[in-house]
Amino acid sequence: MIHLVAETGSTNADVAAALRSGAGWAEGDWLVAHRQTAGRGRQGRAWFDGSGNFMGSTAVEITEGGPPPASLSFVAALAVHAAIASVPGIGGDLCLKWPNDVLLNDGKLSGILLEMVGANVVVGIGVNLARAPVIEGRKTAAVADVTTPPDIEEFAASLASLFDRQLEMWRTYGLEAVLQAFLSRSIHAQGSSVTVHDTDGSIISGSFAGLEETDGALRLRLADGRERVIRAGDIS
Numbered sequence: 419m420i421h422l423v424a425e426t427g428s429t430n431a432d433v434a435a436a437l438r439s440g441a442g443w444a445e446g447d448w449l450v451a452h453r454q455t456a457g458r459g460r461q462g463r464a465w466f467d468g469s470g471n472f473m474g475s476t477a478v479e480i481t482e483g484g485p486p487p488a489s490l491s492f493v494a495a496l497a498v499h500a501a502i503a504s505v506p507g508i509g510g511d512l513c514l515k516w517p518n519d520v521l522l523n524d525g526k527l528s529g530i531l532l533e534m535v536g537a538n539v540v541v542g543i544g545v546n547l548a549r550a551p552v553i554e555g556r557k558t559a560a561v562a563d564v565t566t567p568p569d570i571e572e573f574a575a576s577l578a579s580l581f582d583r584q585l586e587m588w589r590t591y592g593l594e595a596v597l598q599a600f601l602s603r604s605i606h607a608q609g610s611s612v613t614v615h616d617t618d619g620s621i622i623s624g625s626f627a628g629l630e631e632t633d634g635a636l637r638l639r640l641a642d643g644r645e646r647v648i649r650a651g652d653i654s
Contacts, residue, residue, distance in 0.1 A: 419444070419446070419447045419448070420447075420448050420450055420571065420574045420575060420578060421447065421448065421449045421450065422450050422451075422452070422570075422571060422574070423449070423450070423451050423452070424451070424452050424453065425451060425452065425453040425454075425455065426449075426451045426453075426454060426455070427454065427455050427456035428454055428455075428456045428542075429449045429450065429451050429454065429473060429474055429475035429542060430475045430531060430533055430540050430542035431456070432449055432475070433449055433475045433476070433477055433540045434533055434535045434540050437477060437535045437536060437538050437540070438535060438536070443476075443477040443538070445476070445477060445478060445479055446476070446578070446582060447476065447477075448474050448475065448476045448574060448577075448578050449474060449475050449476075450472070450473065450474035450570065450571075450574045451473050451474070452469075452570065453469070453473075454473045469548065469549075470547055470548025470549065470562075470567065470570070471544065471545060471546055471547050471548055471549065471560075472543070472544065472545040472547055472570055472573050472574065472577070473542075473543075473544050474542070474543055474574055474577070475540055475541060475542040475543070476540075476541050476578070476581065477535075477538045477539065477540050477541070478490055478538060478539045478541060478585065479537060479538050480537050480538065480539060484588075484589060485588055485589075485592055485593040485596070486593070486632070486633045487532070487534060487539045488532060488633065488634075489588070489593050489596065489633060489634050490532055490539050490541055490585075490588070491517055491518040491530050491532055491634075492517075492518065492588075492593075492596050492597065492600045492634055493541075493581065493584045493585055493587075493588050493596060494518060494530045494532075494541050494543055494581065494584075495514055495518040495519070495520055495528075495530060495600065496514075496580075496584045496596065496599055496600060496603070497577055497580040497581035497583075497584045498520045498527075498528050498530070498543060498545060498577065499512065499513075499514055499520050499603055500580045500583075500584075501545075501573065501576045501577040501580050502520065502522070502527065502545070502561065504576060504580075505561060505565060505567075505568055505573075506565065506566075507564070507565035507566065508522075508561065508564060508565055509564050509565065510522055510523045510563075510564045511523050511524070513603060513604060513605050514600055514603045514604040514605070515604060515605050515606070515653070516604065516606060516629070516636050516653060517634070517636070517650075518530045520545075521559070521605070522559040522560075522561070522563070522564070523559055523563070523564070524557055524559075525550065525557040525558045525559025525563075526550075526553075526556060526557065526558050526559065527545060527546050527550075527558075527559050527560070527561070528543065528544060528545045528546065529543070529544040530542070530543055530544075531543075541581075543577070545561075545573070545577075546558065546559060546560035546561065547560060547561045547562065547567040547568065547570070547573060548560060548561075548562050548567050549562060550563070584596070584599075587599070593631065593632075593633070593634065594631050596634075597629050597631065597634055600629075600634075601629065606626045607626065608626060608627070608628065609625050609626065609627075609639075610625060610626045611623070611624075611625055611626075612624055612625060612626045612636075612638060612653055612654075613653060613654045614636075614638060614648050614651050614652075614653050615651055615652045615653070615654070616648070616650075616651045617650050617651055622638065622640075622646065622648075623641075624638040624639050624640045624641065624646070625638070625639045626638070626639075627639040627645055630647060633649070635647045635648060635649040636648040636649075636653070
């Protein structure tokens with residue numbers, strides 16, 4: 419079910435509050451807002467509130483023995499990629515970039531934020547449908563750059579269905595199948611050059627050596643042949 423509201427502070431915060439209060443949040447339900455006044459992205463960044471863009475959250479129950487909760491970011495990225503690919507006339511170069519970026523013609527099209535709340539992960543997704551923010555040093559994109567953007571309710575229904583499909587793959591076949599699907603749609607080729615902007619401000623360069631099967635962390639082969647595992651940061 420899609421719960422559509424005109425305005426809220428943060429859909430993630432609202433779904434998290436419902437879980438913490440004991441009211442719960444049914445898996446498969448989404449809270450979608452036409453306007454967010456306090457949205458957030460990864461690493462505490464503010465998420466652009468653009469009129470006509472998609473901003474929504476859902477919750478996933480975590481059970482013992484399943485893939486690591488943080489790997490739901492790959493599930494979300496695959497669902498966004500599929501939902502955008504199904505927009506009529508989308509055209510252009512649509513691909514994925516580690517850890518969970520969806521790119522359109524090399525511009526960042528979406529943002530994904532995961533928050534653990536008890537035995538649930540709140541998954542927040544923002545997609546530039548109508549317009550993209552201007553971010554210094556980063557190329558951004560919107561669906562409207564290449565075709566008529568879909569109605570928010572229509573896009574929400576498509577994304578929710580595709581997210582359920584990817585979630586089922588994650589639970590049934592495990593993280594390895596999800597990572598294979600992610601890499602098949604990504605910009606990453608074995609041995610391609612990668613520069614990591616670590617969360618501590620340092621910059622590390624090397625070549626792409628794959629993803630860790632246990633959690634999806636990036637394996638970076640350094641110039642001296644050693645490998646370094648990267649679990650957070652931006653790459654270029």
